[in-house]
């Protein structure tokens with residue numbers, strides 16, 4: 285078990301609200317941090333590095349205001365950097381994170397030791413997404429502070445390993461922070477993730493269904509109507525296997541099984557800027573994890589976190605009661 289000092293006494297529940305392309309913005313991030321959950325967003329949600337910097341300034345100012353008004357330390361926030369060769373913004377966006385000392389950097393699709401060293405230099409920490417043990421070993425060698433075990437059923441670019449298999453293998457060679465990602469929706473799911481050996485829960489889809497999330501109203505209504513049976517795991521949209529709401533994939537006329545060549549730079553640019561009349565991945569083709577079946581309302585972020593906190597504490601009490609019925 286290992287929790288970086290950065291999080292000590294600043295979280296109300298052991299949760300990171302995961303970065304989501306075109307869905308997490310300053311409102312969701314600051315609402316999370318004020319309620320004691322780590323809020324995050326992808327740097328590529330913005331068209332340019334200058335716009336990205338303006339979000340960092342806005343988030344820092346809002347969290348500082350909150351601390352002054354309430355005397356309470358908010359949870360730290362984080363930024364997701366896509367460390368893939370097709371991301372031309374990596375270096376410039378990292379420079380902004382260094383300039384503003386962003387507390388947590390989450391890297392996906394590549395673990396780079398130079399990046400880790402640069403973040404450590406200013407006192408930040410780096411967590412890295414992994415879908416199997418091989419990726420985990422590479423990231424551990426690059427010196428990351430935490431591994432995010434992205435298990436089967438997770439929203440976005442997901443893995444296909446059972447969470448038990450993934451956590452147990454990662455724990456055999458990694459004794460720093462481990463996070464579990466994939467279908468975590470309730471406070472008892474968070475408690476279960478810790479029972480399995482994770483230090484923190486990493487939740488995306490559940491936070492899509494909040495008032496502050498920037499997903500469109502149609503997307504949110506579709507989340508309410510969907511269940512795991514309506515989620516399809518396919519490389520057909522972006523070349524990297526990801527989970528999407530099947531109806532939105534079919535509506536876009538995409539044939540499941542056809543995998544385009546990976547060009548994340550182009551894919552993200554088209555999604556954000558939308559110069560074509562075609563359906564755009566992440567905008568019209570909606571990603572969600574298999575946890576959608578547990579989303580039955582669209583609360584404010586503060587209401588959701590308060591509910592998760594109550595459920596988490598109740599789950600621990602229930603577990604104590606179960607253990608008490610066992611013979612010695």
Ligand SMILES: Cc1cc2nc3c(=O)[nH]c(=O)nc-3n(C[C@H](O)[C@H](O)[C@H](O)COP(=O)(O)O)c2cc1C
Nearest residue numbers: 302303304305326438439440466467487488489573
């Ligand atoms: C709509 C959506 C967009 C996402 N975009 C990103 C992203 O830009 N970068 C990233 O690292 N992960 C992204 N993810 C994955 C999440 O960070 C996280 O791993 C995942 O949502 C956790 O699984 P869950 O959705 O079942 O809770 C995205 C997920 C969703 C649902």
